[in-house]
Amino acid sequence: MARLAQTAGLTDVQQEILSTVRDFVDKEIIPVATELEHRDEYPQAIVDGLKELGLFGLMIPEEYGGLGESLLTYALCVEEIARGWMSVSGIINTHFIVAYMLKQHGTQEQKDHFLPRMAAGDIRGAFSMSEPALGSDVSAITSKAVKDGDEYVLNGQKMWLTNGGTSSLVAVLVRSDEGHPEGTAPHKSMTTFLVEKEPGFGEVRPGLTVPGKIDKMGYKGVDTTELIMDGLRIPADRVLGGVTGRGFYQMMDGVEVGRVNVAARGCGVAQRAFELGVRYAQQRHTFGKAIAQHQAIQFKLAEMATKVEAAHAMMVNAARKKDSGERNDLEAGMAKYLASEYCKEVVEDAFRIHGGYGFSKEYEIERLYREAPMLLIGEGTAEIQKMIIGRRLLEEYRFQG
Numbered sequence: 001m002a003r004l005a006q007t008a009g010l011t012d013v014q015q016e017i018l019s020t021v022r023d024f025v026d027k028e029i030i031p032v033a034t035e036l037e038h039r040d041e042y043p044q045a046i047v048d049g050l051k052e053l054g055l056f057g058l059m060i061p062e063e064y065g066g067l068g069e070s071l072l073t074y075a076l077c078v079e080e081i082a083r084g085w086m087s088v089s090g091i092i093n094t095h096f097i098v099a100y101m102l103k104q105h106g107t108q109e110q111k112d113h114f115l116p117r118m119a120a121g122d123i124r125g126a127f128s129m130s131e132p133a134l135g136s137d138v139s140a141i142t143s144k145a146v147k148d149g150d151e152y153v154l155n156g157q158k159m160w161l162t163n164g165g166t167s168s169l170v171a172v173l174v175r176s177d178e179g180h181p182e183g184t185a186p187h188k189s190m191t192t193f194l195v196e197k198e199p200g201f202g203e204v205r206p207g208l209t210v211p212g213k214i215d216k217m218g219y220k221g222v223d224t225t226e227l228i229m230d231g232l233r234i235p236a237d238r239v240l241g242g243v244t245g246r247g248f249y250q251m252m253d254g255v256e257v258g259r260v261n262v263a264a265r266g267c268g269v270a271q272r273a274f275e276l277g278v279r280y281a282q283q284r285h286t287f288g289k290a291i292a293q294h295q296a297i298q299f300k301l302a303e304m305a306t307k308v309e310a311a312h313a314m315m316v317n318a319a320r321k322k323d324s325g326e327r328n329d330l331e332a333g334m335a336k337y338l339a340s341e342y343c344k345e346v347v348e349d350a351f352r353i354h355g356g357y358g359f360s361k362e363y364e365i366e367r368l369y370r371e372a373p374m375l376l377i378g379e380g381t382a383e384i385q386k387m388i389i390g391r392r393l394l395e396e397y398r399f400q401g
């Protein structure tokens with residue numbers, strides 16, 4: 001085996017796409033990532049380059065101007081990009097989830113209206129479930145839509161929108177009582193609205209405010225925001241799929257592919273941490289030899305590489321399962337859980353290998369150390385993944401006593 005995280009059975013087209021993306025990452029992302037991240041600067045030139053490569057339309061069907069590629073191709077590209085800088089994969093991720101939800105659940109008019117411009121990267125997507133008082137417990141959403149003629153009036157506050165400022169289309173999940181009598185289960189009275197807006201901050205549409213960027217410990221460069229809806233009027237034809245009450249399922253479907261994507265990000269960050277660790281271990285000398293020659297450090301490298309391989313294999317398995325048309329919530333939950341935990345551990349080991357220099361902002365590992373924790377939280381925490389995995393296991397292994 002020459003390098004870690006190789007994927008068997010890829011087509012020529014997949015290999016070509018991946019090698020183009022890897023080349024772009026090595027030349028255009030890695031050399032500037034840490035500097036931009038320290039300045040919390042949006043990587044506009046990188047985003048323009050990704051647009052040119054067609055990355056925003058990678059999974060959008062060809063009939064809408066996309067490349068019509070599989071989830072596996074997409075996840076492998078994300079892995080490469082996160083290896084360069086995790087924030088850049090975050091810029092693509094919410095866009096990809098919204099495009100996927102439109103493709104799966106949108107009306108024909110909605111697909112025709114949004115997908116071609118999303119494929120070109122001219123409309124960019126964000127999605128919004130979380131609120132200040134909830135993240136894991138989506139059924140507790142309090143933001144509300146009330147029907148008024150041919151429109152809905154939306155009120156409420158949303159939290160943690162990745163790309164909340166830079167996007168021009170937000171898929172927003174709110175409670176909608178219309179048509180759902182008192183006592184309807186919470187997840188059956190939720191609706192996803194397709195909210196178009198101007199990119200930027202402040203009042204971006206009458207009744208809709210994006211206050212500003214949340215100051216984060218890592219995952220900088222990409223904007224994360226709140227969203228305030230105060231009498232926001234949305235036409236009825238911007239209900240995703242045209243029917244209210246399906247929002248919870250639509251969002252969960254989106255988040256499920258998003259989980260493969262987060263797993264892929266964990267794989268990419270862990271790979272980069274391994275590369276940095278194995279390089280430094282051969283440069284730094286203590287007690288008369290390279291630290292890589294001390295067995296304790298070699299063991300660390302061995303553990304790191306094993307984790308990189310295992311996470312990659314599980315991520316690829318989850319993506320392939322979805323591509324084959326099968327339910328993959330178990331595999332996606334496992335891959336997301338394992339890849340994010342392993343990523344944190346591999347990054348920590350690479351940090352330790354760097355000794356004191358790992359604590360210096362001059363070294364890339366310092367950035368990775370602040371980025372890895374986000375993967376433990378986004379698209380469902382470790383506890384939520386374990387709940388999903390546990391429930392599915394009990395379904396599969398039901399005791400027939």
Ligand SMILES: Cc1cc2nc3c(=O)[nH]c(=O)nc-3n(C[C@H](O)[C@H](O)[C@H](O)COP(=O)(O)OP(=O)(O)OC[C@H]3O[C@@H](n4cnc5c(N)ncnc54)[C@H](O)[C@@H]3O)c2cc1C
Nearest residue numbers: 127128129130134135136137160161162377379380381383
């Ligand atoms: C940088 C960043 C970007 C994000 N981007 C988006 C986005 O684009 N769109 C969006 O909608 N959201 C986004 N989120 C929100 C993210 O999805 C939530 O933060 C996450 O789901 C956790 O929710 P919470 O923060 O409310 O934690 P809580 O749900 O309050 O959980 C707190 C702790 O309790 C645990 N816990 C909760 N319930 C249980 C239970 N039943 N059993 C055991 N333990 C439990 C959790 O695992 C966690 O450890 C983002 C978050 C961050 C940090």
